[in-house]
Amino acid sequence: MPNRIKIIKNILESNDTIAAKNKDRFLTANILTLNLIASPGAGKTSLVEQTLKFLSNKLRIAVINGDISTSLDTERAAKAGASALQINTGGECHLDALMLQKALDNFNLGDFDLLIVENVGNLVCPSSFDLGTQFTVVVASVPEGDDKPYKYPGTYLNADVVILNKIDLSPYVPFDKGNFYNGVRLLNSAAKIFEVSCLHGDGLQYWCAWITSQIELLQQNRYHQ
Amino acid sequence: MPNRIKIIKNILESNDTIAAKNKDRFLTANILTLNLIASPGAGKTSLVEQTLKFLSNKLRIAVINGDISTSLDTERAAKAGASALQINTGGECHLDALMLQKALDNFNLGDFDLLIVENVGNLVCPSSFDLGTQFTVVVASVPEGDDKPYKYPGTYLNADVVILNKIDLSPYVPFDKGNFYNGVRLLNSAAKIFEVSCLHGDGLQYWCAWITSQIELLQQNRYHQ
Numbered sequence: 001m002p003n004r005i006k007i008i009k010n011i012l013e014s015n016d017t018i019a020a021k022n023k024d025r026f027l028t029a030n031i032l033t034l035n036l037i038a039s040p041g042a043g044k045t046s047l048v049e050q051t052l053k054f055l056s057n058k059l060r061i062a063v064i065n066g067d068i069s070t071s072l073d074t075e076r077a078a079k080a081g082a083s084a085l086q087i088n089t090g091g092e093c094h095l096d097a098l099m100l101q102k103a104l105d106n107f108n109l110g111d112f113d114l115l116i117v118e119n120v121g122n123l124v125c126p127s128s129f130d131l132g133t134q135f136t137v138v139v140a141s142v143p144e145g146d147d148k149p150y151k152y153p154g155t156y157l158n159a160d161v162v163i164l165n166k167i168d169l170s171p172y173v174p175f176d177k178g179n180f181y182n183g184v185r186l187l188n189s190a191a192k193i194f195e196v197s198c199l200h201g202d203g204l205q206y207w208c209a210w211i212t213s214q215i216e217l218l219q220q221n222r223y224h225q
Numbered sequence: 226m227p228n229r230i231k232i233i234k235n236i237l238e239s240n241d242t243i244a245a246k247n248k249d250r251f252l253t254a255n256i257l258t259l260n261l262i263a264s265p266g267a268g269k270t271s272l273v274e275q276t277l278k279f280l281s282n283k284l285r286i287a288v289i290n291g292d293i294s295t296s297l298d299t300e301r302a303a304k305a306g307a308s309a310l311q312i313n314t315g316g317e318c319h320l321d322a323l324m325l326q327k328a329l330d331n332f333n334l335g336d337f338d339l340l341i342v343e344n345v346g347n348l349v350c351p352s353s354f355d356l357g358t359q360f361t362v363v364v365a366s367v368p369e370g371d372d373k374p375y376k377y378p379g380t381y382l383n384a385d386v387v388i389l390n391k392i393d394l395s396p397y398v399p400f401d402k403g404n405f406y407n408g409v410r411l412l413n414s415a416a417k418i419f420e421v422s423c424l425h426g427d428g429l430q431y432w433c434a435w436i437t438s439q440i441e442l443l444q445q446n447r448y449h450q
Contacts, residue, residue: 040264040348040377041369068349070375091379093318093349121376122349123265124293124318143368143391144266150295151346152265154316166368172394173424199398 015129018097022104022132029109032215033117035131037155038139039148040121043165045073046198047139047207048116052080054208059113059215064103066095066120073118082116083107094125097132113215123148127155135160135214138191142166146176149183157187161194163207168197240354243322247329247357254334257440258342260356262380263364264373265346268390270298271423272364272432273341277305279433284338284440289328291320291345298343307341308332319350322357338440348373352380360439363416366391371401374408382412386419388432393422 026033036044048063055061063077063084068091077084085106087099100117109115117133119126127136138159140148143166149156156162162184170177184191192210196203251258261269273288280286288302288309293316302309310331312324325342334340342358344351352361363384365373368391374381381387387409395402409416417435421428 039266039346039369040373041366067376069378070372072372072375093347120349121264122318122347124345124347125350141266141368143366143394144264147295147297148265150297151292153294166398169368169394169397172397173391 012128015097018101019130019132022097022101023134024132025104025109026115026132026134029112030218031109031112031115032211032218033115033133033135034211035126035133035136036116036118036139037123037126037136037159038119038121039123039141039144042121042139042141042144043163043198044118044121044139045076047163047165047196048073048077048082048118049080050196050198050201050204051116051208051211052077052082054204055114055211056081058212060111062107062109062112062115063118064100064115065118066099068092068120077118083112089120093120093122094129095119095131096129100131114211123152123155127158137161137163139163139165140180142169142175143173145174146180147183149180149187153187156184156191159184159188159191161192161210162188164193164195165198167195167202168200237353240322243326244355244357247322247326248359249357250329250334251340251357251359254337255443256334256337256340257436257443258340258358258360259436260351260358260361261341261343261364262348262351262361262384263344263346264348264366264369267346267364267366267369268388268423269343269346269364270301272388272390272421273298273302273307273343274305275421275423275426275429276341276433276436277302277307279429280339280436281306283437285336287332287334287337287340288343289325289340290343291324293317293345302343308337314345318345318347319354320344320356321354325356339436348377348380352383360385362386362388364388364390365405367394367400368398370399371405372408374405374412378412381409381416384409384413384416386417386435387413389418389420390423392420392427393425 074086299311
């Protein structure tokens, strides 16, 4: 096996071991955890803000933001009412399970119903690193174009949920919704898809209802254990 | 020095050695070379199409597209009139100098005035890998938001040119142009900035005039050698 491939394999195996530990921690704390992956500017932080607006009076929500160098997104999440923490990756292009493990030490997870992890804005690298979260949520946006599932298959293959954001821009840009949906479905027959506008608030009630239903499921399973 | 950092340092040093060879090849062939870096969906391929539309009757243009798995962008460049070649990175999140070196063997560089290298859609990783091209062009787009220079400083720091695309969407999304320009200028006082709409054709004449002037400069220097 060539050296470089061996090194990458070792890094990923080590990551998976820590991700499994994170997962156990989330299960024990009975907390729903989401890993948000998207291109820069697709609207991850706006989605976090809107989710907090809809749900922060019903749920106890924590947010962890991965960013290369700034705390801008964390400040937005905190302002919107979350217990928010920043991971500065120091130039790294993705979060990994160890970074998240260290960040988790700053929370008492039992105090929360929902943890949203906002990954670094990147449609390639984050999808290779399992964080141990329960669901991976890919945020796409209409002005990025309808070809993204075809061009970034690894990311769409691993998505449990796809959010199609900025649908309010549909009248102004060429975007073939059928082609986008076909691309997602070619790779991933199971992913839930929600169309939203984080700018105007459209469609977010369905996304938030899905979150609430998943938390209810988690809690029911807990009671039946 | 920790092992991982040493490995990355070795990879980058080896990359720089090959990039220097690519650079020599470009100088010898007297060809202008551009490395396009952007988020997925910012409009790199649309910029290539528009540039070809404006310049392909005056200049001999080649395009090399980096993509994780598809040849969609290369097909668009070929359709727009370029001699186009695809590099499939096989999942890699950026082009490196060696990938480009191998691709160059498919061209007689002396037959062209301009080579546009369209990097993988990623605002983080490509900026670490010099390809040996003369100019790095970062394509931003209005719907991505005005905070991108602050959040992806490595990419903006290394830009020779910043294209702000999709200015036609300005009326429909919050975008503080002053904040965007300040972010670019904080990192980079020298970068040329062009505002364009690749969808409607606005502003592209200035970008194309800049390309033409750079090629004239190259050729003048050549005559004076």
